[in-house]
Amino acid sequence: MSEGSVSAAAVEEGAKKSGICWLTLDRPRLAWHAWHDGAIYLVSGGAEQELPGLESLDRVTVTLRSKDNGARLAEFEATVEKVDQAAASDAVAVLAKERLNAPDSEHLPERWARESIVWRLTPQV
Template identity: 45%
Template sequence: MDGMTATADDFFDQALVEESAKKSGLLWVQPQGGGQSRPLWHAWHDGAVVVVGDGGEQPLHGLTAGAVAAVTVRSKDKWGRLVGWQARVVALEPRSEGWVGAVEELKGKRLNAPDTDTIADRWARECRVLRLEPVGAPTEQPGAMPDASHAAEPMPSPATTRQPIPAGLPKLVAGRLRRKR
């Protein structure tokens, strides 16, 4: 859309990206060159997704200024993939005009912050605020989704799967149900 005449499809694509990002509380971001796709909480501000991370907030591994990232937004009601797009990563300079506007939007989305009164100061000292600016047409959208499953291996964890139920449990539950009648 940069430097070209905008068409109705361009406006539809832009509206789809904007509305899906505004309505979703979570999106998935994969840094350029592969890497692990990560869920990030975000806000929509001034034509782009803004995120805050590192320094005690969500990790922004692999997202560097000037790079490109793949963004996938899920449907809020069905939680499936709704739209995917490429984004240019732009780092916002702490206390700049763009940073202040982004932080104001993000503060409202930050749940359970330990320091709500001084959160902007902490973010300026310790964190990075990034803009993920949409580039080009969506790569995935309703009616044009890939056939691949996109399932990923779970991350390693010390958690275990559920153990088989004890052999006597079905009899115990059935007995309680009989006694209730």
């Protein structure tokens, strides 16, 4: 799919149905995320997923795939923004809720504020 050939509704539906996406970085990288307020939120660094090169990008290609059969649901460009975690506490709370198997789940926001970066990927569709 080329940029612009996917609707905002398809992106939202795909992002809500799957807690993972693929980002085109140094190579395709799998990333867990949460959909909130029209964007994909994810966390990297520290004890969380490594997404090398994301910090140097203004835009990234995102691919959403079906949980059932792996088929591509949507592929689109998204703007990349580092999130001020204190100002976006609602988005951080949604992201923390989606984080599975964290050894310190009740303290995730505090740990992320110390050692990780929260990112907002806004679809450009």
